[in-house]
Amino acid sequence: QVQLVESGGGLVQAGGSLRLSCTASGSISSIYVMGWYRQAPGKQRELVARITLGDDINYADSVKGRFTISRDNSKNTLTLQMNSLKPEDTAVYFCAAGRPGRGGWSWDYWGQGTQVTVSS
Numbered sequence: 001q002v003q004l005v006e007s008g009g010g011l012v013q014a015g016g017s018l019r020l021s022c023t024a025s026g027s028i029s030s031i032y033v034m035g036w037y038r039q040a041p042g043k044q045r046e047l048v049a050r051i052t053l054g055d056d057i058n059y060a061d062s063v064k065g066r067f068t069i070s071r072d073n074s075k076n077t078l079t080l081q082m083n084s085l086k087p088e089d090t091a092v093y094f095c096a097a098g099r100p101g102r103g104g105w106s107w108d109y110w111g112q113g114t115q116v117t118v119s120s
Contacts, residue, residue, distance in 0.1 A: 001026045001027055001109075002024055002025070002026040002027055002028065002030065002031060002097055002108070002109040003024070003025045003026050003109075004022055004023070004024050004095045004096070004097060004109055004110060004111035005022065005023050005025075005095075005111055005112070006020060006021070006022050006093065006094070006095045006111045006112065006113060006114040007020070007021050007022075007023075007114060008020040008021050008114060009093060009114030009115045009116045010115075010116070010117070011117045011118075011119065012085055012116075012117070012118055012119070013118070013119050013120075014085060014086055014087055014118055014119065014120050015084060015085065016085050016118075017081070017082060017083045017084075017085065018082045018085065018116060019079060019080070019081050019082065020036065020079065020080040020082065020093055020095075020114060020116070021077060021078070021079050021080075022034070022036075022077065022078040022079075022095030022111060023076065023077050024076045024077065024078070024097060024109075025076070028074070028076050030099050031053075031097045031098070031099065031109075032052060032053050032098055032099050032100050032105050033050055033051065033052045033053065033097065033098045033105050034050065034051055034071060034078045034095070034096065034097045034098075035047060035048070035049060035050030035051065035069070035078075035095075035096050035097075035098075035107075036048040036049050036050070036069065036078070036080045036093055036094070036095060036096070037093070037094045037096055038089075038091035038092065038093045038094070038116075039091055039092050039094070040088075040090060040091040040092075043091075045094075046060060047060060048060050048063055048067065048080070048093070049063065049067060049069040049080065050069070051069050051070070051071055051078075052105075057069060062088075063082075063089075066082065066083050066084045066085075067080060067081065067082050067083070068080070068081040068083075069081075078095055080093070082116070085116075085118045086118060087118045087119070087120045088118075089116060089118050090116060090117050090118050091116060092113040092114070092115055092116075093113060093114055093115075093116050094110055094111055094112075094113045095110070095111035096109065096110050096111070097109040
């Protein structure tokens with residue numbers, strides 16, 4: 001069992017920056033991949049960025065060049081640095097972690113979410 005807790009959400013003006021953090025506890029050794037999802041009202045949940053145990057990183061096209069995902073050496077913390085924020089980035093952001101699974105991995109653990117609001 002893994003527990004994930006997000007922090008760092010808040011209100012920021014367009015063009016500003018926020019940094020989200022996720023702290024993992026429990027069976028940390030079971031984690032293969034960690035990532036950030038977001039969900040805005042009226043939209044489906046989307047994967048913003050993820051990083052695997054082998055340091056393979058992928059970003060959604062909408063955030064490339066603006067967001068940076070990283071983790072520490074112990075792989076128990078995850079960070080999303082968000083720059084040049086836009087109103088369309090407004091959403092609840094969820095930290096997620098997964099184990100190897102069919103077709104790659106499965107997203108087995110989820111944080112409660114943290115609200116990010118970008119005003120214009």
